[in-house]
Amino acid sequence: MKRIVLVLLAFLASNCYAQNGYVLSKYSLGQLRDDFDLAVNSLKEAHPGLYWHTGYLEFDSICNVQRSKLSQASDALEFYRILAPVIVASREGHCKLSLSDEVDRFLDKAGLYPPLFVKFIGQVPYVINTIQGRPTVALELVSIDGRPISEVLSAMFALMPSDGHNRTKKYAALEGQDFSYYYLDAFSQRASYLIGLKDPATNITTEVDCGALPAAEMEKQWAVLRARFFGRNDVASSLVIEGGSAILTFNTFRSDKYPDFYKTVDGYFQKIGSLKVKNLIIDLRANGGGTEGYEDYVLSHLVSKAYRKYSYVQASALSFSFYRFTNLNTAEKQASFNATMAREHFVDGDGRVLRRTGILEPEPPRKKAFGGKVYVLISGQTYSGGSEFASLLKIHRKAIAVGEETGGGFYGNTSGFALTLTLPNSGLKLKVPLLKFVLQVPGLSNPLGHGLMPDYRPEESFSGFLKGIDPGLDLVKRLIARAE
Numbered sequence: 001m002k003r004i005v006l007v008l009l010a011f012l013a014s015n016c017y018a019q020n021g022y023v024l025s026k027y028s029l030g031q032l033r034d035d036f037d038l039a040v041n042s043l044k045e046a047h048p049g050l051y052w053h054t055g056y057l058e059f060d061s062i063c064n065v066q067r068s069k070l071s072q073a074s075d076a077l078e079f080y081r082i083l084a085p086v087i088v089a090s091r092e093g094h095c096k097l098s099l100s101d102e103v104d105r106f107l108d109k110a111g112l113y114p115p116l117f118v119k120f121i122g123q124v125p126y127v128i129n130t131i132q133g134r135p136t137v138a139l140e141l142v143s144i145d146g147r148p149i150s151e152v153l154s155a156m157f158a159l160m161p162s163d164g165h166n167r168t169k170k171y172a173a174l175e176g177q178d179f180s181y182y183y184l185d186a187f188s189q190r191a192s193y194l195i196g197l198k199d200p201a202t203n204i205t206t207e208v209d210c211g212a213l214p215a216a217e218m219e220k221q222w223a224v225l226r227a228r229f230f231g232r233n234d235v236a237s238s239l240v241i242e243g244g245s246a247i248l249t250f251n252t253f254r255s256d257k258y259p260d261f262y263k264t265v266d267g268y269f270q271k272i273g274s275l276k277v278k279n280l281i282i283d284l285r286a287n288g289g290g291t292e293g294y295e296d297y298v299l300s301h302l303v304s305k306a307y308r309k310y311s312y313v314q315a316s317a318l319s320f321s322f323y324r325f326t327n328l329n330t331a332e333k334q335a336s337f338n339a340t341m342a343r344e345h346f347v348d349g350d351g352r353v354l355r356r357t358g359i360l361e362p363e364p365p366r367k368k369a370f371g372g373k374v375y376v377l378i379s380g381q382t383y384s385g386g387s388e389f390a391s392l393l394k395i396h397r398k399a400i401a402v403g404e405e406t407g408g409g410f411y412g413n414t415s416g417f418a419l420t421l422t423l424p425n426s427g428l429k430l431k432v433p434l435l436k437f438v439l440q441v442p443g444l445s446n447p448l449g450h451g452l453m454p455d456y457r458p459e460e461s462f463s464g465f466l467k468g469i470d471p472g473l474d475l476v477k478r479l480i481a482r483a484e
Contacts (some may be wrong), residue, residue, distance in 0.1 A: 024075035024109040025102060031425035032079050039083060039097075039430050042421050043090060044283065048316045048353075048436040053091035053164045053449045062089045067472075076100045076426040081186065083428065084159040091449070092433060093162045093169060093383065093408070094415040098452030100427030101187075112189040112212035113180040114144060117225050118329030120171045125149065125179065126462045127197065128225055131210055136197060138462055142205055143196030144183070155186040162407065163387075164449030168380030169407030176230065177222040192353050200462075229465070233286040239268045245290055245480060246272050247473070249283040253385045261294055269301040273368055277482050280370055282393065283377040283470070285403060287382025292416065293360050295392060300363035302370050303396050307440075308414070309362045313355035314436040318342055326419040341417075351356040354436070373483070375476045378452060383407040384415060390452045391439055400407070400479065402458065403472050406451030412437040 028037075040063050051059065054208065062085065070158035071083050080099060087097040099107075115132060116126040116185025118141060125141040142149050153174075160182065162169045174182055191212055194223030198205040213221075217402055236257040240247040246267060259266055272280065280302075318341045323334050348354050376399045379388050393399035423430065446453055456479065 008477045020261050022106045024077060024106055025433060026075055027079065027425050028073050029070060031066070032074060035423035035425045035428065036070060036083055036086075037066055038322065038423060038427075039421065040047060040086060040257075042320075042322045042325075042419075042430070042432055043087075045322070046316050046320050046419065046432050046434060047090060047414065048314050048434070049092050050090050052414070052436070054089050054153065059089055062086060072437040075103075076428060077103050077106075077185075079426050080428055081159065084185075086159050087430065088158060090161065091164050092414045094413060094431065094433040095161055095168075095416070096431045097161075098429040098431070100429070102427055107184060108215050111184060111215050111217050112191060113215065114183055114193045114195065115210050115213045115218075116141065116180050116183075116195065117176055117222060118179045119175055119229070119462065119466065121462050123171065123459050125174075126465075128176075128229060129221060131195070131208065134208060136208070138198055138200070138466065139197040141195070142198045143194075143207075145187075145190070145194050146275070149196075152183070152186075156182045157186055163383075163409035163413055163451065164404065164450050166380075166407060166449070168405045169383060170380075172380035172407060175182070176226060185390065190466070200217065201270055203247065237264060237268075239271060241271070241275055241277065244277060245279040245281060245477075246275075246277040247281045247283060248272075250386070250389075251286040253287065253294040253389075255291040255294075257290075261291075262297060263479070265298055265301065269370060272370060277370070278372045279475070280372055281375045281377065281476050283473070284382045284386045284390050284406075285377050285379040287383070287386030287389070289386050289388070289408070289415075292385065293363075295385050295389035296360075296362040298389065299392055299396065301366050301371070302374065302393070303365045304369055304371065306364060307362060307396050309392070309440060311438045311440045312352075313359075313416075313438070315341065315345055315353040315355075315417075315434055317353060318345060318347075322421065323419075325423050325424060328419065333450075337417075373480075375418075375479070376401050377472050377476065378403040378406045378454060379472075380404055380407040382451070384413065387451055388412070388437075388439070391441075393441070394452055395441055395444060400456070400476075401452055401454045402456045402476050402479070403454050404457065405453055408451055410450060410452045411441060411448070412439045434454070 066082050066086050084097050087095055117129040125139055127136045127139050130136055137166050144152055157170050160170050192209055194207050194209050196205055196207050204239060233251050236252050238249045306440050318336045328334050344359050345353050345355055374397045376390050377395050378401055382390055387406040390406050391410050414433045414436045419432045420436055421430040421432055456475055458475040460471050
């Protein structure tokens with residue numbers, strides 16, 4: 001009888017990947033090894049920051065261990081779980097492995113997600129939704145299907161890239177609906193999940209058997225929760241004046257979010273100047289970057305003298321051998337890209353491929369640049385150009401940083417131009433960044449492999465989150481009051 005039950009359970013589990021007629025294709029061991037080798041060789045050829053935070057021997061060891069796990073025919077999702085840790089070993093958040101179109105379609109139509117939406121306070125996940133009629137809001141998530149949350153997070157983190165040794169970006173990326181989405185990246189889906197929840201008031205833990213949710217229902221519930229808890233990040237930028245202080249928020253540097261970014265910024269600083277603001281609070285907590293150079297334009301309103309932004313910008317080569325598997329899969333696209341690389345870069349005497357001077361140089365300082373005190377609010381979501389801007393504010397304006405470690409590296413990142421490599425058998429997509437940006441950091445120290453560290457960390461609580469309290473901004477206001 002026990003054997004029959006086990007066989008039945010195995011059958012049900014396997015059929016979670018054959019829901020509603022959707023079955024994931026299997027690929028031969030040879031095909032998977034070919035895809036694995038193409039991904040690794042492409043990284044070694046084109047990624048100029050591959051060994052910035054990971055040594056040669058360590059990276060090769062990780063590759064060998066993961067390749068040894070290829071032992072039989074598998075679908076693309078199973079293959080993703082083997083290859084992703086190799087990509088993560090590059091320790092660069094812009095280097096990303098994405099699921100294939102086939103797996104995306106499968107999860108969209110037949111995915112079975114844990115009915116969880118979470119908010120992290122520090123490293124502790126709290127539930128922000130009512131789970132199938134149960135009063136679960138504000139309970140701490142402690143386990144799923146018997147796995148302690150530490151084990152669950154460790155498995156998900158192993159598939160999530162970030163800059164250097166940073167983890168704040170990973171915690172930030174798991175908030176809201178994305179916790180359940182990343183869960184299915186790491187673990188097999190089920191028709192129901194046994195969710196362990198702890199009441200912080202009593203320390204009593206209960207396990208709740210919850211039916212899984214399809215993607216459409218996850219999106220529907222998330223739309224309501226997002227509007228309630230995370231809607232303030234929808235505005236690209238804003239300026240609020242409070243007495244002698246101004247709160248200047250940039251939630252993004254993406255050009256498609258602004259009708260005219262430069263006019264917007266000029267208008268903000270004209271108002272700041274006309275009102276004789278003494279303290280400027282720059283909120284970058286939701287800024288994941290965007291168009292290169294936007295951060296320099298803002299900084300030109302904040303500095304009194306010219307500065308050198310990068311020690312150098314480096315590429316691995318001026319052209320690459322694996323174009324046919326990428327978004328540059330025609331002769332015309334390849335010729336255009338090669339011409340751009342040759343126009344903007346040169347081979348230095350030591351053999352490095354470096355960016356030429358005059359390419360996207362920082363804006364010259366404004367004649368009436370803001371000269372008051374600068375504070376910057378940062379978080380794990382402060383990434384790429386947003387994180388770079390936070391670093392520049394610390395370097396050139398000695399800004400007081402409040403919040404948590406930025407998600408992007410303090411000393412730079414590998415981003416800019418990128419190739420999207422589609423592995424020919426499994427269809428997994430690998431984004432390979434091509435430019436290593438190394439910030440010029442005179443006389444400052446920050447832990448290597450980490451983002452900008454805050455000077456002050458606010459005390460957060462989940463009850464405060466539910467009430468809409470902003471502990472970071474409140475702390476800055478107290479610091480300003482204390483200094484006056």
